[in-house]
Amino acid sequence: xxxxxxxxxxxxxxQVLRALQQLDHEGPRMPLSTVYDLxxxxxxxxxxxxxxxxYRLATKQPKATWPLPAGAPTNRVLEQLDFTIATKRPTLxxxxxxxxxxxxxxMQELHTGITRAKARRPHTPDPTPPEPATPEATTVxxxxxxxxxxxxxPYNRAVALEELFVSEAQLDATLAALHRRRNLIxxxxxxxxxxxxxxxxxxxxxxATDAARVELVxxxxxxxxxxxxxxxxxxxxxxxxxxxxxxxAFCQRAAQDPERPYFLLIDELNRGNLSRIFGELLLLLEADxxxxxHAVRLPYAPTEAPRxxxxxxxxxxxxxxxxxxxxxxxxxxxxxxFAFVELAPEFxxxxxxxxxxxxxxxxxxELLTARLIELNQVIADDPELGPDYRIGHSYFCQPPTNxxxxxxxxxxxxxxxxxxxLDDYWLDQPAKAAAQKKRLLR
Numbered sequence: 001x002x003x004x005x006x007x008x009x010x011x012x013x014x015q016v017l018r019a020l021q022q023l024d025h026e027g028p029r030m031p032l033s034t035v036y037d038l039x040x041x042x043x044x045x046x047x048x049x050x051x052x053x054x055y056r057l058a059t060k061q062p063k064a065t066w067p068l069p070a071g072a073p074t075n076r077v078l079e080q081l082d083f084t085i086a087t088k089r090p091t092l093x094x095x096x097x098x099x100x101x102x103x104x105x106x107m108q109e110l111h112t113g114i115t116r117a118k119a120r121r122p123h124t125p126d127p128t129p130p131e132p133a134t135p136e137a138t139t140v141x142x143x144x145x146x147x148x149x150x151x152x153x154p155y156n157r158a159v160a161l162e163e164l165f166v167s168e169a170q171l172d173a174t175l176a177a178l179h180r181r182r183n184l185i186x187x188x189x190x191x192x193x194x195x196x197x198x199x200x201x202x203x204x205x206x207x208a209t210d211a212a213r214v215e216l217v218x219x220x221x222x223x224x225x226x227x228x229x230x231x232x233x234x235x236x237x238x239x240x241x242x243x244x245x246x247x248x249a250f251c252q253r254a255a256q257d258p259e260r261p262y263f264l265l266i267d268e269l270n271r272g273n274l275s276r277i278f279g280e281l282l283l284l285l286e287a288d289x290x291x292x293x294h295a296v297r298l299p300y301a302p303t304e305a306p307r308x309x310x311x312x313x314x315x316x317x318x319x320x321x322x323x324x325x326x327x328x329x330x331x332x333x334x335x336x337x338f339a340f341v342e343l344a345p346e347f348x349x350x351x352x353x354x355x356x357x358x359x360x361x362x363x364x365x366e367l368l369t370a371r372l373i374e375l376n377q378v379i380a381d382d383p384e385l386g387p388d389y390r391i392g393h394s395y396f397c398q399p400p401t402n403x404x405x406x407x408x409x410x411x412x413x414x415x416x417x418x419x420x421x422l423d424d425y426w427l428d429q430p431a432k433a434a435a436q437k438k439r440l441l442r
Contacts, residue, residue, distance in 0.1 A: 010058045011051065013081040019054035020045065036075055039084045041232050042240055047085060048074045082276065084224060152210045155203040164197060165346040165354070165393065174201065177339035178315060182287045185269065187320040188343035191392020194319035195267050197343065201317060202263035213257075215250045216265040219272030225279045230300045242300055247281070248308065255311045262314050269318035274334055284310040285337045322388035346393045347372050358399045364406045368396060371414070371440055378436060385425060391418060414440055 020040055037044035048070040055066045068074045075085045161168060178184045178201065186194040202214045217228075225231060228247050232240045244252075247264070254262035275282070280296050283289055295307035318338070320330075347369045355365045376390040395417060400409045419437045426433035 011054055011077060011081065012058070013083075015054040015058045016050060016078065016081055016083065018057055019050050022053065022057075023050070035071065036085050036087060038078060039086045042234065044086075047078055051078060084276070086222070149211045150209070152208040152212075155200070155207060155209050157204065160200055160204050164200060165193060165350040166197070174341050175204070177341060178205075178317070180287070181337070181339040182290070182314070183285055183316045183318075183338045185318045185320055185338045185340050186343055187322055187340055189323050189345060189388055189390045189392050190321050191394040192343040192345055193392070193394050193397075194321075194343055195265070196394070198265050198267075198317040198319055202265065202315075205261055205263070205315070213254075213260065213262045214265065215246065215263070216267060217246050218267040219269055219274075219277065221271060221273070223272045223277055225277055226300075228277050229279055229281070230298050232300070242302075251308070251310055251314060254314045258311060258313055260313065262311075264314060264316045266316065266318040268321065270320045270330060271324075275331060278334065280308070281310070282333055282337070284308075285316070290314075344387075345372070345376055345390050347376075351393050351396070355396070355399060359401075359403045360399045360406045361403055364410055368410055375418075375436065375440055379425070389425060391421070411441075 023045065024043070036047055038047045038050050039045075048066060048068075051068070051074050052066040056062055056064045066074070068077065079085055157171075160171065164171065166174070174184070174186075174197075184201075186198055188194060199214065199216070203209050206213055226233060226245065228245045230242065230244050230248055233243045235241045235243075250262065250264055278285070280298065284294060284296065290310050290312040292307075292309050295309035297303075297307050298305075301308070352365050352369060355368075356362070372391055372393075379385050379389050379391070380387045382389075395413055396410075400406060418440060422433050422436050422440070423430075426436070
């Protein structure tokens with residue numbers, strides 16, 4: 001009779017947590033993996049070793065073998081249980097520190113506060129405990145801000161239309177989407193002024209450039225739920241404490257001022273793992289799920305803590321760069337909670353009028369717009385690129401104050417910023433890249 005295949009789906013998050021607790025209690029710390037770490041509450045573990053122990057706890061078989069290999073197969077199972085798998089900052093085999101036990105111990109103590117000797121004897125008191133460290137030695141603080149936020153200035157529709165490269169109809173449609181969904185994503189090729197527009201939409205709704213009611217964050221691959229919502233992070237003395245993230249602190253401020261709108265701007269929204277970062281926000285983002293009636297309990301919060309909700313006066317505006325091949329598309333659960341507005345490169349009348357107002361000579365404006373429109377058409381028609389890879393107008397929004405310097409300003413941008421981008425676009429077709437650069441710089 002054939003032996004049944006082991007089933008990785010037996011694993012649950014609770015069993016993995018039990019495995020982590022057992023590893024912490026038993027010591028010494030297991031040797032870490034050479035490529036990936038499972039990161040939990042500031043500590044790092046080898047993913048497959050954790051899965052192995054959790055699988056034995058799940059099957060109640062002390063000698064059971066975890067059926068999946070290390071790397072992506074094991075990582076996927078742990079990530080589906082909402083654990084963070086990070087690329088390791090390792091001491092790799094054959095590196096300059098390989099075999100240097102003292103140096104590796106020092107690195108582990110710096111990272112976790114646990115030495116190898118203490119890990120081997122977790123319950124043995126140190127016969128000669130060190131003197132308590134002075135506050136000066138243990139306290140780490142951010143440098144004091146040496147600047148003051150600029151005072152709020154009035155901001156209205158006329159000012160917005162003057163500095164934004166959008167028509168009045170486009171501005172009205174964008175504001176209507178923001179009011180309807182309370183969550184808006186500005187998407188388009190790089191250099192189309194998405195972040196610039198996001199901030200000015202907030203100012204337009206506030207009626208002033210009020211920095212106190214606008215918060216800007218930028219997502220990236222290492223950004224986590226603990227950073228955004230709530231989690232355990234080290235305080236100034238290196239002790240892990242439950243701390244509120246950007247979103248929680250921002251929503252608390254907004255809830256204390258319910259009569260005025262607050263805007264959370266998320267730059268490069270699709271560079272983060274959105275399902276992991278947002279967590280409960282997938283529910284609370286919906287326009288009809290705002291307010292205390294829809295509050296939920298956060299997983300890290302103590303039972304006596306008040307439940308969390310997103311106030312009705314919080315608006316979220318995100319930006320998405322569509323040209324980055326490394327980014328995965330948004331899942332539908334998140335996508336249906338946002339309205340989307342597409343931004344395109346603008347080399348027509350709005351940019352030309354802006355450059356004329358900056359005293360850029362007409363010959364330079366004509367050369368700039370003609371060559372970029374021609375190049376963007378080639379990029380849009382390329383089946384391996386397409387419209388999302390077109391060149392944006394923000395490259396040209398800071399012309400020199402001296403009109404005589406404008407031709408050299410344009411030449412350097414084309415040569416130093418646009419041409420290298422074309423080499424990357426047609427990396428596998430160097431002849432095509434060279435031909436397009438020649439036409440651009442002719």
